Amino acid sequence: MNVDEKQNSTTPPPSQISNDYLIKDGDQVILEINQEKLIVVKLQKNKKISVSKKDVESNILIGQPYYSLFQLDGKTVKRVTQKELDVQLEGIVQLNQTEDANNKDLGQNHTSQKLTQDEIQQMKQSGKDSSTIIRTLIENSSTFQGKTSFSQLKYLKKKIKKYTTVIKVIKPTAKTLNSLYYSSDPKKICFLRFDTLSQILTMANIHSTQKVLLMETTSGYLTGAIAERMNSPDGLIFVPHIGNGGPNLSIVKNFGLSKSTLDTIKSFELKLIDQLNQKNLISSTSSNNNNNNNNHDNNNMDIEEQPDKKKLKVDQTLSSTTSTKDKEILDLIENGGYNSLIVVTKYSPLSLTLSLFPYLNASGQFVIYSQFIQQLLEVHQVLQDKNLAVNLNISEIWMREYQVLPKRTHPEMSMDGASGYILTGIKVKTTNNIKPTSPISTSTSTTTTTTTTTTPPVVEPTSLEMNVDTNNDNDCDKKRKREDDTQ
Amino acid sequence: MLNIKRKIQEGDKVVLYSGKDRMSLVVVKNDNTIFNSKFGNYRIKNLIGVEYGSKVYSNDEKGFLHAIALNPELWSITLDHRTQILFNLDISTIIFNLELKNGSKVVESGTGSGSLSTSIARTVAPLGHLYTFEFHKERAEHAIRDFTENGIKQYITVTHRDACVDGFKLENVEGMVGYIDAVFLDLPCPWEAIDNAVAVMHHGSMLCSFSPCIEQVQNTCLKLSESSFQEITTIEVLIRTYDTKYHKVESMDLVNPYDSTNTINNEEVSNSSSNTDEKPQQRQSTKWGQSKPQSFTVGEMKGTKKDQFLTNVIKESRGHTGYLTFARYIKEE
Known part of the structure; x- marks a missing residue:
């Protein structure tokens, strides 16, 4: 299930299925029912799960490999292979061998089936197996024999789904869970399609040691997807939540993540960040200081435990915080060393993005998602006008599935046209601009040393000067802005 | 590339950004190298000790640019293209649908310019590994050089070999055969490599084939369905940039x-x-x-x-990159 176990356990010979791919007691699994519906269930020994109104003993599934198929036919449940199902399907009836069949005689009315609904229902309740029922249906169909073998097969597949249930046990991953939620309850995951999600994970530079600032209302789906990819105790996913009811990360548990990875997910109220911003705003206007994120430290990652949300009083202000818990939270905000910011919520992204933006390191990447391009336009405009970011791009994805069959390959007739939009960019510093002070001609005397040390060389005051640039709207900026505009 | 630093050090590869289409990659050296651009001339040495993301002014202080840390996405834009490279969105989709994460063991063929390899290495490091195969000797050597310079060499094994003929099994490499979590094929005849892929894959692992032509897809899908693969899907993704x-x-x-x-x-x-x-x-x-x-x-x-x-x-959009075919290997008992 997780990497820790994989490494500790003795590796089985390659001919066997690895322990990771066997269904275990206590696993959260996805069940694909008749290749149509997906549900997520927890398997527990000696307990029953309900599939299509029928009870299935968990024990039948436990110990079998993932992606195995189980057929619920009549009153029995047994493991089957795809080949067995194919044979079963072909065994029902001899398919049309002639090529010249067509649908010229096919009527639009529903009179081709001679059996009544009651008669079919009776057959079903008598516990007859699916093959017998379908064979009877075909015998009583006036049009079946005139169909091409292709459409006959299509008919059989449709019928077999109706009279038998085949379930496939799928290992939950970001991909398989996406197809589950996107098909059953897309709103729950902010209509996040798999390709958009994949682009978010790439553009936010998610990897094992990344420190991610994440604002999401996808019930923990995105948090889980990021944690799954990082799969490491060295990362950090900081997910502020809105409201004092605690974070809604219910989907995270479906990923089957290891404890050490789960421990990298931290959450507390967004309100605390808002209060901190308010405080910093007051102090910066009074002392005319530079930005508040200059004391970030990449190595300062000694946050040991998740902040306890229940102990935090709503009315508690940050200025009066004294307990160690609160100090840890402050540390988590200010010294997280975040190089990645992701905003995927049902809310308008502008205020959320700006609120978290000060805590993203310069040169860090951010990805803002919205279903509506206008909302991203707003964010783009503010970030550009305030010179907070470069390489700003709004994009959407056009994705099409294909039916690939011999001589019948074409794009699927229906496609999903709404990928949503993402805004990507790289944060830049707005203060402490680097200006050279000495002309090139005088620098020829500088000794070139081939240093192998990893510590950064001390910046010599003669070669560099840190200028606090308070006026961001200088000529050069304007010139560049025009340049950017024309690109 | 994977250890994100706050400040620029000597030897770092830094992206000098002066516009979406104006990004240059420089290696920071403590000598008198001058970077010349439309927005002025810059002494590279001056970048040492500067915080990443800073705005840096040119020697005459009239122009400026931003010094940005290198990442796999910027690398794929700034690298010198030896072959047609995979585009960012295709890379994202491949990595996601192959279910890659830290710890995955991946086989790739061919390496090409190493754009996808770099993204894969970023994702599977440090617990996983990428075994990449390239039948063009010079390209394989160039890739090794790039991976070394970018600090991701320890996560990638580059092999100069025609994988369609000689397969993916590596001598003296433990925990490879039967432990591969994902295989990516970008080959003229991907169906010829599928048996070789199966030989190293485990139950439940994923395969992806990237092909620009539908005839290739047709043959690949036929071969996949004959070779105990399931969930065979072919998709096409295109980005629309605004x-x-x-x-x-x-x-x-x-x-x-x-x-x-x-x-x-x-x-x-x-x-x-x-x-x-x-x-x-x-x-x-x-x-x-x-x-x-x-x-x-x-x-x-x-x-x-x-x-x-x-x-x-944007008016100039890409109409087609390639078809992506994904399939899951289900071991028959």
Whole structure:
């Protein structure tokens, strides 16, 4: 299930299925029912799960490999292979061998089936197996024999789904869970399609040691997807939540993540960040200081435990915080060393993005998602006008599935046209601009040393000067802005 | 590339950003190297100790650029292309659908310019590994050089080999055969490599084939369905990038026959907006916009001209990159 176990356990010979791919007691699994519906269930020994109104003993599934198929036919449940199902399907009836069949005689009315609904229902309740029922249906169909073998097969597949249930046990991953939620309850995951999600994970530079600032209302789906990819105790996913009811990360548990990875997910109220911003705003206007994120430290990652949300009083202000818990939270905000910011919520992204933006390191990447391009336009405009970011791009994805069959390959007739939009960019510093002070001609005397040390060389005051640039709207900026505009 | 630093050190590869189409990769050396660009000349040495993301001024202080840390996405833009490289969106989709994560063991063929390899290495490091195969000797050598320079060499094994003929099994490499979590094929005849892929894959692992032509897809899918693969799906993804910037927008000041309040005072119409359709943007542009609205005339007709922040799809778009076929290997017992 997780990497820790994989490494500790003795590796089985390659001919066997690895322990990771066997269904275990206590696993959260996805069940694909008749290749149509997906549900997520927890398997527990000696307990029953309900599939299509029928009870299935968990024990039948436990110990079998993932992606195995189980057929619920009549009153029995047994493991089957795809080949067995194919044979079963072909065994029902001899398919049309002639090529010249067509649908010229096919009527639009529903009179081709001679059996009544009651008669079919009776057959079903008598516990007859699916093959017998379908064979009877075909015998009583006036049009079946005139169909091409292709459409006959299509008919059989449709019928077999109706009279038998085949379930496939799928290992939950970001991909398989996406197809589950996107098909059953897309709103729950902010209509996040798999390709958009994949682009978010790439553009936010998610990897094992990344420190991610994440604002999401996808019930923990995105948090889980990021944690799954990082799969490491060295990362950090900081997910502020809105409201004092605690974070809604219910989907995270479906990923089957290891404890050490789960421990990298931290959450507390967004309100605390808002209060901190308010405080910093007051102090910066009074002392005319530079930005508040200059004391970030990449190595300062000694946050040991998740902040306890229940102990935090709503009315508690940050200025009066004294307990160690609160100090840890402050540390988590200010010294997280975040190089990645992701905003995927049902809310308008502008205020959320700006609120978290000060805590993203310069040169860090951010990805803002919205279903509506206008909302991203707003964010783009503010970030550009305030010179907070470069390489700003709004994009959407056009994705099409294909039916690939011999001589019948074409794009699927229906496609999903709404990928949503993402805004990507790289944060830049707005203060402490680097200006050279000495002309090139005088620098020829500088000794070139081939240093192998990893510590950064001390910046010599003669070669560099840190200028606090308070006026961001200088000529050069304007010139560049025009340049950017024309690109 | 994977250890994100705050400050630029000697030996770092730094992206000098002066526009979306103007990004250059430089290696920071403590010598007198000068970087010349349209926006002035820069002494590279001066970058040492500077915080990543800083705005750096040119030697004459007239131009500037931003010093950005290198990542796999910027690398794929700035690297020197030896082959047709995979595009960012295809890479994202491949990595996601192959279910890659830290710890995955991956086989790739061919390496090409190493753009996908770099993204895969970023994702599977440090617990996983990428075994990449390239039948072009020079490309394989160049890739090794790049991976070494980018600090990801320890996660990638580059092999100069024709994988269709000689397969993916590596001598003296433990924990490879039967432990591969994902295989990626970018080959002229991917179906010829599928048996070799199966030989190293485990139950439940994923395969992806990238092909520009539908005939290749056809053959690949046929071979996959004959070789105990399931969930065979073929998709195509294309990115639509939006051009977003300020535009000078002119609108005519006319009487609105559907709004009685607008018919009385024409002057007011010209001062406020007559463009009722775009209310939110109108408000935005007066708040953040560059200049105040100006009036103009066409003959006797009056109008208002102002900056508006607008977006539309970039004209030069890519019509096709390749078809992505994914399948899961289900071991038969």
